[in-house]
Amino acid sequence: MVDEQWQEMFAAARRAMAGAYAPYSDFHVGACVRGESGRLYSGPNVENAAYPQGWCAECSAIAAMISAGEKRITAVLVVGAPSDGAGGYNDDGHALCTPCGGCRQKIREFAAPETPIHVCGPEGLRRSFTLDELLPLAFGPDNLIQIGE
Ligand code: THU
Secondary structure, eight states: OOHHHHHHHHHHHHHHHHTOBOTTTOEEEEEEEEETTSOEEEEEOBOOSSGGGOBOHHHHHHHHHHHTTOOOEEEEEEEEEEBOSSSSBOOTTOOOOOOOHHHHHHHHTTSOTTOEEEEEETTEEEEEEEHHHHSTTOOOGGGGSOTTO
């Protein structure tokens, strides 16, 4: 993936992160997915007083893509960091904000094993993975098809 495309996804995810609703964890996340059309879809994490009802930024971004009628993801970018409570982020030495297990599975539904997943801090790109690296031997739509059919 060329640098310019990565930068554009980062800008969209960073804007989404600024809109995160995370009063319980104070951990703000923004995600951006690129659809097959080249369009970008982004969204933040949205927490809830009933904690398990909150959802991840990746879910928001995927829902935006599906709402627009797209079904394939060609790249994912996630940016996350703890809030400093003053509109900025406390991110010194913080661990990578890799997608959680549930989100890896949600991404799998719409992406190929070689799809890049870029993991960022507020300052920029930290590491890139493929979906297959983060979710090897994944169960996907193809696993529902009986062998021999
Ligand atoms: N979170 C995400 O939005 N995406 C991830 O990939 C990891 C975790 C959110 C969920 C929760 O609102 C907060 O980060 C702390 O777990």
